[in-house]
Amino acid sequence: MTHLLHIDSSPRSDRSHTRRLTAEFVQRWRDTHPGGTVTYRDIGRNPLPHVTESWIAAAFTPPKHRNESMQLALRLSDELVDEFLQADLIVAGIPFYNFGMPSGFKAYVDQIVRVGRTFAFDPANRVSPYTPLVHGKRMIAVISRGDGGYGPGGRNQHHNHLDSHLATVLQFIGVNQLEIVAAENDEYGGTDLLNSLESARRTLRGFALEETSQSKEAVGSNEAR
Ligand SMILES: Cc1cc2nc3c(=O)[nH]c(=O)nc-3n(C[C@H](O)[C@H](O)[C@H](O)COP(=O)(O)O)c2cc1C
Numbered sequence: 001m002t003h004l005l006h007i008d009s010s011p012r013s014d015r016s017h018t019r020r021l022t023a024e025f026v027q028r029w030r031d032t033h034p035g036g037t038v039t040y041r042d043i044g045r046n047p048l049p050h051v052t053e054s055w056i057a058a059a060f061t062p063p064k065h066r067n068e069s070m071q072l073a074l075r076l077s078d079e080l081v082d083e084f085l086q087a088d089l090i091v092a093g094i095p096f097y098n099f100g101m102p103s104g105f106k107a108y109v110d111q112i113v114r115v116g117r118t119f120a121f122d123p124a125n126r127v128s129p130y131t132p133l134v135h136g137k138r139m140i141a142v143i144s145r146g147d148g149g150y151g152p153g154g155r156n157q158h159h160n161h162l163d164s165h166l167a168t169v170l171q172f173i174g175v176n177q178l179e180i181v182a183a184e185n186d187e188y189g190g191t192d193l194l195n196s197l198e199s200a201r202r203t204l205r206g207f208a209l210e211e212t213s214q215s216k217e218a219v220g221s222n223e224a225r
Helices: 017-032 053-059 068-073 075-086 103-112 162-173 190-209
Strands: 003-008 037-042 089-095 119-121 130-132 138-144 177-183 219-221
Touching (some): 017 037, 017 138, 017 190, 068 075, 075 103
Parallel strands (some): 003 037, 138 177, 177 219
Antiparallel strands (some): 119 130
16 A cells, blocks of 8 residues: 655645645546555645754754653654655645745755654764665655746756755655656746646656556656756
8 A cells, every 4th residue: 555645835725836736646646546545734834843952952862862841842843754754655845935945845854854763874984974764755846936947958947946955855865766847937827837837737647647666766857858
């Protein structure tokens, strides 16, 4: 049985393209994976807290030395890590804000990148101190951007700090299968937006039809290279 974690991070509701695209993907995935299960986490409407000094102190204290208040400080983070680790596939709707990920999604990243849980750290090993602890997961990042040309070879590619940031942080914890599906031109509307949305839909339809275990070891893109 495969398990899908569905995350939305747009603060917008009906006007959000990422919300609509992830919802359509999940509906199709359910149809093609009748035994599959889905967990939904809406961090756009229910924003996560940023990490705090007590969170950091607790996270870097070995579990057996954590007191009650430290355990409390990490409770939500532990829940989010458990949820992430239970998924075979993660589909995440991520709006493109100020050339990167929105702060709401970054708060999620900071909550799930956890020493001893999603990566290991060995200060004695100066050559390779970090070891990813996550295995066998695939993430489909569904992104929407206001302008266009942020994809490979596009006029704004050099301003796209979201795709590479996402790939780096996911690889750091061991998620090496990242698919980027992006729609563009929200700010212009018209056929440019419609064509971009249709291209993203087509790619997502293909992913929904795939067996979740047949993942590709690649950072993919629906955009022209
Ligand atoms: C705070 C904010 C910052 C944004 N920054 C950018 C940007 O740097 N580049 C861009 O192309 N679009 C930018 N946009 C436009 C969004 O990427 C676009 O509206 C996208 O469709 C949002 O995703 P959603 O439709 O799921 O809400 C920004 C929008 C907001 C609200």
